[in-house]
Every structure is written in C-alpha cells, then in structure tokens.
Amino acid sequence: MSVSEQTPRASAVSAVLATSRLGIPSVVFFVMAAAAPLTVVAGGATTGYAVTGIVGIPVSYLVVAVILALFAVGYVAMSRHIVNAGAFYTYVSRGLGRPAGVSAAFVAVLAYNAMQIGLYGGFGAVLADFLDGRFGWSVPWWGCALVGWALVGALGVLRVDLNGRLLAVMLILEIAIAVVFDLVMVTHPAGGVVDFATLSPSHIFAAGIGAALVTAITGFVGFEATVVFSEETKDPKRTIARATYISVAVTGLLYGLSAWAMSVATGPDRIVAAARADGTGLMFNLVAPHVGRTLVNVGHLLFITSLFAALLAFHNTVARYLFALGRERVLPAALGRTSPRTGAPTRGSLTQTVLALLVLVTYAVVGLDPILHLFFWVTVTGGLGVLILMAATSAAVVGFFARDRRGEPLWRRLLAPALATIALVTVLVVTIEQFATLLGVEATSSLRWLFPAAYAVAALLGVGWALLLRVARPRIYAVIGLGAASATVAATPRPVVPSAARPASHVRV
Amino acid sequence: MCRTARPKPPSPGPDGEAPSRRCVRRTAVRLADSFYLAAHHDVTGKPRLHHRAIAYGLAAAILAELLYAHRILIDRASVTVVDRTPPPDPLARTVLDLLIAEPQHTRVRVWLDFLSQDSREQVGQRLCRDGTLRREESRRMWRSAVVYVPVDMNVAAWSSIRLSTKITRGEELTAGDVALAGLIAQTGLDTHVLAGAPRAARDYLCQLTDHAWPPLRELLVQTGIAIGGGVLSNRT
Numbered sequence: 222m223s224v225s226e227q228t229p230r231a232s233a234v235s236a237v238l239a240t241s242r243l244g245i246p247s248v249v250f251f252v253m254a255a256a257a258p259l260t261v262v263a264g265g266a267t268t269g270y271a272v273t274g275i276v277g278i279p280v281s282y283l284v285v286a287v288i289l290a291l292f293a294v295g296y297v298a299m300s301r302h303i304v305n306a307g308a309f310y311t312y313v314s315r316g317l318g319r320p321a322g323v324s325a326a327f328v329a330v331l332a333y334n335a336m337q338i339g340l341y342g343g344f345g346a347v348l349a350d351f352l353d354g355r356f357g358w359s360v361p362w363w364g365c366a367l368v369g370w371a372l373v374g375a376l377g378v379l380r381v382d383l384n385g386r387l388l389a390v391m392l393i394l395e396i397a398i399a400v401v402f403d404l405v406m407v408t409h410p411a412g413g414v415v416d417f418a419t420l421s422p423s424h425i426f427a428a429g430i431g432a433a434l435v436t437a438i439t440g441f442v443g444f445e446a447t448v449v450f451s452e453e454t455k456d457p458k459r460t461i462a463r464a465t466y467i468s469v470a471v472t473g474l475l476y477g478l479s480a481w482a483m484s485v486a487t488g489p490d491r492i493v494a495a496a497r498a499d500g501t502g503l504m505f506n507l508v509a510p511h512v513g514r515t516l517v518n519v520g521h522l523l524f525i526t527s528l529f530a531a532l533l534a535f536h537n538t539v540a541r542y543l544f545a546l547g548r549e550r551v552l553p554a555a556l557g558r559t560s561p562r563t564g565a566p567t568r569g570s571l572t573q574t575v576l577a578l579l580v581l582v583t584y585a586v587v588g589l590d591p592i593l594h595l596f597f598w599v600t601v602t603g604g605l606g607v608l609i610l611m612a613a614t615s616a617a618v619v620g621f622f623a624r625d626r627r628g629e630p631l632w633r634r635l636l637a638p639a640l641a642t643i644a645l646v647t648v649l650v651v652t653i654e655q656f657a658t659l660l661g662v663e664a665t666s667s668l669r670w671l672f673p674a675a676y677a678v679a680a681l682l683g684v685g686w687a688l689l690l691r692v693a694r695p696r697i698y699a700v701i702g703l704g705a706a707s708a709t710v711a712a713t714p715r716p717v718v719p720s721a722a723r724p725a726s727h728v729r730v
Numbered sequence: 731m732c733r734t735a736r737p738k739p740p741s742p743g744p745d746g747e748a749p750s751r752r753c754v755r756r757t758a759v760r761l762a763d764s765f766y767l768a769a770h771h772d773v774t775g776k777p778r779l780h781h782r783a784i785a786y787g788l789a790a791a792i793l794a795e796l797l798y799a800h801r802i803l804i805d806r807a808s809v810t811v812v813d814r815t816p817p818p819d820p821l822a823r824t825v826l827d828l829l830i831a832e833p834q835h836t837r838v839r840v841w842l843d844f845l846s847q848d849s850r851e852q853v854g855q856r857l858c859r860d861g862t863l864r865r866e867e868s869r870r871m872w873r874s875a876v877v878y879v880p881v882d883m884n885v886a887a888w889s890s891i892r893l894s895t896k897i898t899r900g901e902e903l904t905a906g907d908v909a910l911a912g913l914i915a916q917t918g919l920d921t922h923v924l925a926g927a928p929r930a931a932r933d934y935l936c937q938l939t940d941h942a943w944p945p946l947r948e949l950l951v952q953t954g955i956a957i958g959g960g961v962l963s964n965r966t
Contacts, residue, residue: 234832234844241847308962380780449963541962548958559961561918564780566961 242455248447248464249471250389255443255534256472259395259520259527262479264343267503268597269436270480270496272661276489277424279481281433282440284425286473288644289441290466292611295618295638297462298629300448302621308545309445309610314702316617322702323690324683325613326546331679332606333542334573335599336442337535338580341366342595344528347501351521363585369529370581373536374574380565388530395527398520399475403482405508411488418489419481431651432659438648439604440476443534444468445611449541483507500592536573543569550697551690598660602672605652609676612645761798762791762821762853763862764889764910767880769919772887775863775879778922781850782960787917788853789845790953793838794909795822797945802829804945807952808836821856838952846956854878862886890914890923897924898931903938912939912950917957 269278296312303315309329314322345366352358352365407415424430447465454460486507487495499506501524505517544566547557560567584595615638622634652659657669690698769784770777777784793809796802799822801813811830816823825845835841854876857863862885863878880886893910896903903911914920915935924931939950 232832232834234828234835234840237847238840238843241843452959453963544961559780559918561779561783561921564782564957564961 239455243450243453243460244455245460245464245467246389248450248454248460249467250392251450252444252446252464252468253392253472254388254530255446255538256441256468257395257443257527257531257534258392258472258475259399259524260340260343260531261440261472261476262399263504263520263524264347264501264528264596265436265440265600266476266480266483267496267499267501268592269433270483270493271500272593272597273429273432273436273658274493274661275424275427275429275433275658276419276484276492277421277427277430277433278436279419279477279484280422280424281430281437282473282476282480283420285434285437285441285648286469286477288641288648289438289444289473289611290469291637292615292641292645293444293462293465293469294633295622295641296445296614297448297465298633299618299621300451300461301457302627308542309614310546311702312614312621313610313617316619316621317613319691319698319701320684320687321613321617323551323687324680325610326542326551327679327683327686328606328676329610330539330542330546331675332603332610333535333539334576334603335606336439336603337532337539337573338577339596339599339601339603340528340532340535341369341577341581342584342591342597342599343501344369344525344532346591346596347521347528348525350502351525355518361585362591363581366581366591369532370574370577372529373532373577374570376533377536377540377570377574378560378563378565378567380560380563391523391526391530394519395523396471396475398516398523399479401512401516402504402508402520403479405511406482406486406504409511410485411491415485416489417481419484419492420477429655429658431648431653431655434648435601435604435608435652435659437476438608439601441469441472442604442607443531443538444472445607446538479504536570536577539573540566540569543572549701549703550694551686551701593661598672601659602675605649605673606676608645608649608652609680612642612649615639615642615645761795761906761909761913762788762849763857764906765791765913766850766853766857767862767886767888768890768893768910768914768923769917770878770880770886772880772883775866775877779917779919782846783917783919783957785846785849786842786953786956787913787919788849789842790916790949791909791913792821792825792845792849792853793841793949794913794946795819796826796829797949798905798909801826804838804948807838807948809838809841810836819856821852838949839956842952842956851876894923894927894931897935897938898927900930900934905943908938908942909946911935912942912946913953915939916950916954 266278266282270276299312299316303311308326310322310326313325342362345362345364348365348369349360349362352360410416424433444465447461447468450464451457451461483496483504484492495507496503505520508520509517543552543556544559545557546552547554547566547569550557556566556568556572558568559565580595580599584591589595618638619635619642622629622638626634653673656673657664657666660666660668660672662668687698687701690701765787769779769787779787793802793804796817797804799817801811801815801817801822803810803812809829811826811833814826814830817826829841835844854863854865858865858878862881864881866877866879867874868877869875889910893903893907893914895901896907897911914923916939920932920935924935939947942950
C-alpha cells in the first residue's frame, strides 16, 4: 500500500502479499530444523541399534517415511479447511468430537514435552563428551544440559528464534556432512563387501520391529508442523503439501541411507555390538580413520547444534500448544496470553522450562544415564505419543470428510487417511506389545507398561476434563478446536439480538 | 472473551446499528492515530507492542475508520464498499480506492494482511503531516532506522490516558472510543493501558468489546485471529 502509487489492474494486493509470504524452502527448512537430521542419524539411529538390538533400523526409516507420506495426504487436505491447523487436537476435535480432541490435546502436551526434555539428555551427554574429548574438561552431563536449558528458556521467553537463514545454512551443512560420512562409510565396508542386509524388507516382519518403527517415527517428529504455516504461504494449496512431502522424503532417505551406511561400515552382524560400544560416537568413530580430524570435529559440533535447534523447536512447540489451549480456555486462560512486547507465549514457555528443570534435576539426583534413560527412553516415549496422535488424526480426517466432502477427491478424503490409520494403528499395537524391547528391559519389567500408561492416563484425564467443561462451562466446550480466535468467536453469536435483550443465561463464563 | 459477568455498565451505544455520523466524524476518523499513539512510548516513540500486533492493530484501525465513515461494511469476515465518496483523509482515500479497484478480495483477513505490511509507516507519516510526530533517523550498526518521535508527550499520552480513565470509571464511551478499546484489548495493549486498574475495569473492557457494534466486532475477531495466528506460526 503506498499513498502515491497508482493501482494497476493486476492485483496490487496479491502482489504485495506474495512478497511477505513463505515459499516451499522456508517451510521445509523450518520443520526440518525441528526434525534435526544429524541428531537422528548420529543419536537416534545409533542408540536405536544399541538399545533395541534390532538390525532392521534402516528399513524402518524407509517404511515409516512411506506411512507418513500416506498420512500427510489427508492431513494436508484437512488443514485447508480448518483454522488453527497447527495443532493435532484441532483435527481430532473436528473429526472425532470434542472429548477426543481434549484428550488428544493432553496427549500432545505430554508427548512434545517428552520429546523436548528427552533431548536434553542427548544434548548434555554429547556436549560433555565433546568437551572432555577435545579439551579434556570434565563437565557432568547435567551441567551441559542445564546450560542448554537456560539458553532455551531465555530464548523462549524473549522469543528470539533462530534466524531462518542460519537454520537453513546449518541444516544444509548437517545434511552435507551426513551424506559425506555416509559415502565414506559405504566406500569402506567391513570385509570389503557392501551388504544390503539391513535394508531387507524381511526385517519388517521380524521380532521387535515395533521398537524399530517407533524409533524411526521419533526421528520424523516435527514434520507435522508444516501445516502451521498454511495461512502464511504463497499458495496454501500447494506449498504446504509439497513442503510436507519434501520434508518426509528428504529426511526418510537421509535417515535410511545413514543408518544403512553405518551397518555397512561395521558389517550388519556387528552393528548392534558396535553401537553398544561406541554409543552416539559410533558414526564419528567409523569415519575418523578415513577423514581428517577437522571434519570429524565439524560433524560433532553440528551434532550438538542440531540437538540445540531441536530443543528450541520443541520448546516452542510446547509453548504454542499451551498458548492455543489457553486461548480456547481448555487450559487456564493465562497460558493464552502473550507478552505485549515480544509476542512470546510467555506463560506457556515458562511452564515448559520449569517442567524440564524438574525432570533434569530428578535425573541428575537419581543418577540415571542421560543417553539411555533420558535421551532414548523419553524421546521414543514422545515418539509413541506422536504416533498415537497421528493415528487419531488420521481417523479424524476420515470422520471430518465423511460429514462434508468439501470438494476433496476420494483418495485424499477417504482412501489415503483410512490406509494411514490402519498402518499407524498397526505400528502402534506392535510397538506397545514390544515396548520392553524398545526400552531394552526384561519382558516382565513394569516399566514397559509405565510409559504407555502415561498416555492412557493423559487421554482419560482429557476426556474427563472435556465432559466436565461440557457441564460446567458449555460456552468454552462449544468452541473447542475452533482455534486461536475462539475466545472472541465464542463471545460472538450472530449479533442480531441487542445485548440488553439477551437472556441472563447468556452471560459469559 | 470475558471470564466473569459484571453488573452491566452504561451501554456504549446503540447495539446493532451504526453510530451516528456526527459522533463518528468527531471521534473515530482518526482512530488509527489514537491507536498509534497508545501503542508507542509517549516520549521516545518506541513501540510498546511487538511489531505484528502494531501492524495488524493499525491495519484494523484504518479499516475501522472507513467503517465508521460509512464507506465500507463488514459482515461475516468479508468487506464490501457501500459508499464510493472519497473520504477527506488521503490515507483513507487511498485504501478506499484500493478496495474499490480490487473487489475480488473480499475477505477481511486479506485486507488486514495487506494493510499491515506498511500500516505503521503510513499512519506514522500521517501523524507527521499534522505535526503530532516528527521523523527522526537513527543509525544503529550499519542500518538506519526511522523513528517517529512525539512532538508533545502530553498529546501523545492523551489518547490512552483518556481511555483508561473512562474505562476505569465505567463511563459511557463514544463509538470511536469503543473501537479504540476493542483494538487495545485485541492487541494485548490493555496490559499497558489498564496497568494498575482494578479488575472491574478489565471486565468493563471485555464487555465493551463483546457488545460492540457487530461489524466492529467482526473486525476485532479477524484482527485477533491474525495476531494469534502469528504466535502459532512463530512469526510475530
């Protein structure tokens, strides 16, 4: 808009808006920073091998990529028809009803907190390891984790987001270094033979595959955030869909390739033993004899920065989730307020920060292992939560379009989401069945039920809370899942009756 | 948007129908100016809100000026031009011309997105032209930034002080003041404007916006969606 400017007939409005909107690359970079490729490749895949003892990790990444691409079809289609498309619970509310929606919201808060807090274990241990190895400084893992915690907490409240360009550069470097390391590992195979055994589809039917699949799903968490930008993109119809598929494809191929390359370098029969011996250092140790020390150090540093980027991304995800729930008054309204100066969802951010501190302190005091007990156990539990959410969301897509087709073709509104629901529920059932393998504990251990049970409790609490709201706060209940504007929309029934003439029962709650 | 119902304060105006032209001309024509002054520091001219809230608040204020001047109407999230007579103010005139020239864009959100691109600059310049602000260039690092500094802090502070006093006392508000109050509530500026005010003042503010003239309320809802959406997509 310029006062002096003459308006051409070709839409000046559209032209101006297009300049401020996001294109495919921005969306892809943003969500892939949360997925943090190097964190998954160097941390998730190696720990996955070590803890679960399953060699089918590489093929699991590929299978999960396919399932998630299928899931994305209906998910992206539905995102075009709803406000507040960024949150899973919105889909579930609109597709399966409000009690299910609030239930999903509680599960989501738990799951994303688990993802974020679990990452502190990885960040602390890897940074402490790096400082010890490079400089000989002996710092406890929780010391490093607390430094990361303080930084994330401060950046979250100040709403300083990592610069988009910086994220893009880091992401490209991460991918580049992973690919270089992969090439090095593949060109130096154990026993001189490149073995494709870990990519064999036969692993999908092997015992314990549920553990491998949920490990893989955990690596992809973050890709679902593409739809958050649906109102901010140049062409919402295409940009979001393409960005989502690109993210899934790039990460899937990279994860599969890297996990496979490691198994080539060690030999498929030795990968589990090597991962147990070297932990998150495995990939770096495998390439160290063949590349310069500098490159290994760069790889290590990028591993640490990628962990940090993921920490911040998931912190913001939790803060935004709490903000959205606060705005809808499903949770206390205070969570829905933002700082006037920065626009940061301050209370949501602080809540997450405090929660993370409590967990970190507990782990440090009890003396649990940061990689196994915090990084792996807690993030895969987060992955399990997101798996539950995706299964519910997929079913919700079917339910949503069953009521009104909204001009979407059969594939997008029914076939793809139904297939995705079946696939995700199958993975979910297998995962819960094999949770002991996932945690690396005895089949009789009560821990195998403890983690999944947390979600059952959250889900039940959600349903209970929704039913309570329906009775006690019907106005709030009525707008669950309507998005950030719901608070005001709630107060705005079609304004034909003058306020004075409104019955007393219509006063706000 | 209110949590509790309070005894009803004096009605802010006839509900459901447009405020009278005379009262509009006096109070609402410079709504964007009032919001600009309230949203910036009265001495330094620095923003009190994050840029997205200011940009969308001002964009909504510009549309509200046209709405109260009976040039446009807002209904169910869409905007229509009802009177093509050019308004006297150049900024309002340009925006109305654009609305007339591009009737294919009817969604309020599209116009808010569009106007928010440079609403701060436009309204700042308008306030410069009438001598309320003066333009200053400050050089920080290698970039130069333009700051609009109030010429007289009393004038600059007046709009928010006046409104806060009226709301705190539960006085009847003019139509223009209701619009300003609504924008202040919607952008989160109420934490500043009503700082230290009793709870009843906040409830009154809630009630004012809830019972506002329906087209205005539509506009406020859309503004809230735009600003809230920015929080969710991390773009504030």
